[in-house]
Amino acid sequence: MSQNPHCKYHPKEVAIWFCKHCDVYSCIDCVPKKNNDVFPNCTLCRRSLQSLSIAANIPVFWSRLAFFFLLPIQKTLFMALLVFAVFASFIPSGKIGMVFSILLVFPIGGMLFELMESVANGEPTEQNLKKILYPKNISLLLKPLFTFGFLGLLIIKSFDFFGPGFGYTIGAFFVLGIPASLIVLMMEKQFVSMISPIKIIYIIKLFGAAYFLLYAIALASGSISLLFNGAAVSETSNLLALLIANLLALYLLSVLFSMMGYLVFQHHFELNYSVRSSNLQSIRKKKISAMTEVEIFIQEGRFEDAEKLLADKIAKNGNDYKAYEKLILLYAIQEKESAAFKVTDAYFNHLIAKDKKKQAADFYQRLYDKSIDYTPKEVSLALSISSVMNNREQFQCALAILGHYDCQPTGEKLWDSIALMKAKLIAEFKHDISTASELLRLIIKRSVDQAILDSAEKYLAVIQLAESEP
Numbered sequence: 001m002s003q004n005p006h007c008k009y010h011p012k013e014v015a016i017w018f019c020k021h022c023d024v025y026s027c028i029d030c031v032p033k034k035n036n037d038v039f040p041n042c043t044l045c046r047r048s049l050q051s052l053s054i055a056a057n058i059p060v061f062w063s064r065l066a067f068f069f070l071l072p073i074q075k076t077l078f079m080a081l082l083v084f085a086v087f088a089s090f091i092p093s094g095k096i097g098m099v100f101s102i103l104l105v106f107p108i109g110g111m112l113f114e115l116m117e118s119v120a121n122g123e124p125t126e127q128n129l130k131k132i133l134y135p136k137n138i139s140l141l142l143k144p145l146f147t148f149g150f151l152g153l154l155i156i157k158s159f160d161f162f163g164p165g166f167g168y169t170i171g172a173f174f175v176l177g178i179p180a181s182l183i184v185l186m187m188e189k190q191f192v193s194m195i196s197p198i199k200i201i202y203i204i205k206l207f208g209a210a211y212f213l214l215y216a217i218a219l220a221s222g223s224i225s226l227l228f229n230g231a232a233v234s235e236t237s238n239l240l241a242l243l244i245a246n247l248l249a250l251y252l253l254s255v256l257f258s259m260m261g262y263l264v265f266q267h268h269f270e271l272n273y274s275v276r277s278s279n280l281q282s283i284r285k286k287k288i289s290a291m292t293e294v295e296i297f298i299q300e301g302r303f304e305d306a307e308k309l310l311a312d313k314i315a316k317n318g319n320d321y322k323a324y325e326k327l328i329l330l331y332a333i334q335e336k337e338s339a340a341f342k343v344t345d346a347y348f349n350h351l352i353a354k355d356k357k358k359q360a361a362d363f364y365q366r367l368y369d370k371s372i373d374y375t376p377k378e379v380s381l382a383l384s385i386s387s388v389m390n391n392r393e394q395f396q397c398a399l400a401i402l403g404h405y406d407c408q409p410t411g412e413k414l415w416d417s418i419a420l421m422k423a424k425l426i427a428e429f430k431h432d433i434s435t436a437s438e439l440l441r442l443i444i445k446r447s448v449d450q451a452i453l454d455s456a457e458k459y460l461a462v463i464q465l466a467e468s469e470p
Contacts, residue, residue: 119261
């Protein structure tokens with residue numbers, strides 16, 4: 001398990017990237033998904049980041065066992081395994097059969113190596129089945145055939161030169177190291193690396209108990225294949241048994257190679273194996289926030305960079321409400337009132353035009369709670385926002401908005417609308433019938449808007465009736 005430090009900006013998250021220039025550790029949320037680069041750039045200095053192990057962030061191997069055993073049952077992959085099993089079942093015995101067996105190893109091995117590499121790169125196998133079923137690098141299989149032949153000869157000679165004890169020891173070691181050798185071949189594509197005792201030991205130690213599960217599956221697959229392929233196939237029942245055995249052996253090999261690939265993916269940093277950053281992002285269920293860079297700039301005190309980034313986001317997408325709100329609050333904390341109010345007016349007008357009054361009211365409440373005394377430039381905008389604040393949680397904020405405007409006949413153009421709304425809020429939530437009644441009588445006496453006059457008369461009658469009741 002990784003012992004990485006924690007992210008500077010998200011202290012609860014384990015860091016998976018490090019910038020040497022800035023001396024900053026970052027989690028996966030601090031590196032938004034952009035291009036399919038292997039090493040993404042630092043948000044602060046734009047230099048390439050150094051990858052750290054993400055074994056702690058990837059679901060552990062043991063939690064993914066169901067995935068490995070269900071993978072070969074996918075319809076297309078299973079059909080390919082069935083076709084190979086049929087071919088393997090009809091291979092004759094003798095030298096001709098041996099030739100056909102060797103030839104069949106190439107397409108099967110190519111498919112298995114493509115499967116392992118796909119899983120090792122963190123790529124969704126269901127989207128890469130075509131690549132897996134039609135591998136390009138089939139010639140890669142010449143290396144393990146040559147390698148295992150060379151090792152067999154080496155082990156035989158070790159009996160002659162060093163005696164049975166050493167011969168059995170070296171033989172057991174390399175037989176145990178077969179899965180590790182195949183993993184090294186997939187990563188490095190080199191013959192010499194395959195037989196490196198240091199690399200084999202390192203992989204066995206790194207994978208721990210999981211490696212011995214790999215070996216058990218490899219042993220089971222090999223045993224099934226050897227046991228049934230040695231039987232006669234003249235009878236239909238024997239042929240069917242052989243077909244089932246070959247299919248089961250291929251199924252177990254597919255499970256084995258997908259497991260080996262996943263262990264490489266989980267420990268890619270320790271194995272110095274490059275995985276695309278976009279594929280590292282995909283392991284997270286949590287979506288990468290588009291505002292991550294802004295948050296980092298703000299924490300670093302680089303407000304101008306954050307402002308520019310937010311302005312660019314708004315210019316590209318006028319419906320990016322999070323960018324609007326973050327920019328407004330950023331201006332406010334810097335006491336840039338002129339810039340803050342200009343953007344705020346544009347934002348609220350945009351929300352009202354989109355009939356998002358509730359969202360506008362909620363954001364105004366946030367400004368109010370932060371003691372940001374913003375006054376909408378247009379009275380109509382203030383009325384639209386406060387019209388949906390007719391509840392116990394927001395009526396104080398609504399009164400604060402309306403308090404910026406004069407509700408006397410000599411004041412604002414919409415003074416009577418302001419007075420009517422204030423009267424309703426004061427009566428319903430402050431229970432101040434006297435003040436509400438004064439505002440309503442003023443409207444009835446001085447307003448020239450018949451609709452507002454009628455509303456004021458009706459509401460005055462309602463509150464007077466309610467007040468007169470015991």
